Amino acid sequence: MPRKTATNNEETEKDMxxxxxxxxxxxxxxxxxxxxxxxxxxxxxxxxxxxxxxxEYLLSNTEGLxxxxxxxxxxxxxxxxxxxxxSLGELSLEELExxxxxxxxxxx
Numbered sequence: 001m002p003r004k005t006a007t008n009n010e011e012t013e014k015d016m017x018x019x020x021x022x023x024x025x026x027x028x029x030x031x032x033x034x035x036x037x038x039x040x041x042x043x044x045x046x047x048x049x050x051x052x053x054x055x056e057y058l059l060s061n062t063e064g065l066x067x068x069x070x071x072x073x074x075x076x077x078x079x080x081x082x083x084x085x086x087s088l089g090e091l092s093l094e095e096l097e098x099x100x101x102x103x104x105x106x107x108x
Contacts, residue, residue, distance in 0.1 A: 037065050 040062045044050060059066040088096065 033064055033068070037062055037068065040065070 041058060044058055045053070059069060091099075
């Protein structure tokens with residue numbers, strides 16, 4: 001019986017190592033992408049010929065940046081919603097009514 005347990009432990013350890021390796025590779029890929037995107041943005045910003053910063057240009061011409069940015073914004077959606085909820089108590093009745101009108105206009 002001890003041999004079977006040892007085999008199971010070895011398999012479990014191998015599975016864990018494979019899983020950890022996959023996670024490590026994922027994070028290394030993400031880090032490499034972030035470094036590449038940061039370099040592209042800094043190169044753009046340091047270009048003396050650029051007179052006006054064009055975010056759309058950066059998103060369109062930096063591979064994968066738009067997808068990352070959209071995902072980042074969606075992940076932060078909950079934080080934004082919580083910030084809005086917390087600040088509602090501080091608003092005047094007129095401000096709240098204005099927000100309600102904007103929401104109604106958007107629904108129509």
